[in-house]
Amino acid sequence: MKTVACIVQDGFAPFEFGVACEAFGLDRTDDGVPNFDFRVVTAVPGKVVSKVGFSINVDDDLSFAYEADLVVVCPIPREWWGATDPRVLDVVRDAAARGAWLLSVCSGSFVLAEAGVLDGRRATTHWKYADEMIAMFPRIDVDPEVLFVQDGRTITSAGTAAGLDACLHLLRQEIGAELTNRVARRMVVPPQRDGGQAQFIDRPLxxxxxxxxxxxxxxxxxxxxxxxxxxxxxxxxxxxxxxxxxxxxxxxxxxxxxxxxxxxxxxxxxxxxxxxxxxxxxxxxxxxxxxxxxxxxxxxxxxxxxxxxxxxxxxxxxxxxx
The missing domain is CATH 1.10.10.60 (Homeodomain-like)
Structure with missing residues (x-):
């Protein structure tokens, strides 16, 4: 894996976006970790507004994502579930068809679901939205109690910080456990968490x-x-x-x-x-x-x-x- 495209759309969640940037976008060659060609992409280059009011300027359109080894899909606002930009859906379908890695963070899994790449497969999303995903996409085997699910070369993660677990899981397969531990250490997080979302559903942490x-x-x-x-x-x-x-x-x-x-x-x-x-x-x-x-x-x-x-x-x- 050498190239990573992170898709953002209006209403993106800053933390989940930051997870992808932290995992794949930083230069850690001083720790012996290979560097990725990481680019943030969007359907229409320019200002992309986050869900908390600030915006970022994205220079690249979706062209790079058609060639990327990994396509990361950030969450989109709930009101857009089922109404994703068709250009984004085309990129997702293309990535799945050519065998690239696909990774969604939190409710970004709804984009993958709408694209049809999760049909007949196991997936997850934030536990709060699991029932809605089951209702909207009955052909998906939704598991609401895990931090992430890998089905082939597609990884869906649960809410917020579980996206980091999913990213580290993918890195372990691409660069090995030892180098992934270095990445986790720089992030000051455990390289691997045990358990699943069941720990967090309607119970104190x-x-x-x-x-x-x-x-x-x-x-x-x-x-x-x-x-x-x-x-x-x-x-x-x-x-x-x-x-x-x-x-x-x-x-x-x-x-x-x-x-x-x-x-x-x-x-x-x-x-x-x-x-x-x-x-x-x-x-x-x-x-x-x-x-x-x-x-x-x-x-x-x-x-x-x-x-x-x-x-x-x-x-x-x-x-x-x-």
């Missing part, structure tokens, strides 16, 4: 992880090679297994087992990038036990093999650690 769980997760991260059970983790937190599992999911949005599986995958990615260890050694180090189990988990989570992943991203191990 937890302010911070409890000390008991923080101690346990830090210990687990240092002992991923061992067989870890909920009973063991609960014991270290001085809780019953049932209470521990309930509190863990409430704070992390995932079960302890799902969280451990994800941490092991991330650890394996980094070892594949930064070491010459064999697959059996990496599987042991990450707690998968065997190369066969490692391969199964890679295929399930990342849609690729450890060998293919290493072939694509092994150069990252020559960079200095973060």
């Amino acid at each position: 937890p302010v911070a992880q409890s000390d008991a769980l923080l101690t346990v997760t830090e210990w687990a991260m240092g002992n991923l090679r061992d067989e870890l059970t909920v009973d063991q983790l609960a014991s270290r937190a001085h809780m019953s297994p049932r209470t521990f599992a309930r509190r863990f999911k409430a704070e992390h949005g995932a079960t302890p087992a799902a969280w451990l599986s994800r941490q092991r995958i991330v650890r394996a990615q980094r070892l594949l990038e930064r070491s010459d260890l064999g697959l059996d050694e990496i599987a042991t180090e990450c707690g998968f036990g065997s190369a066969a189990v490692l391969r199964q988990n890679f295929a399930r989570v990342l849609g690729t093999t450890p060998t293919a992943y290493r072939a694509k991203f092994a150069c990252a191990r020559s960079e200095s650690s973060v």
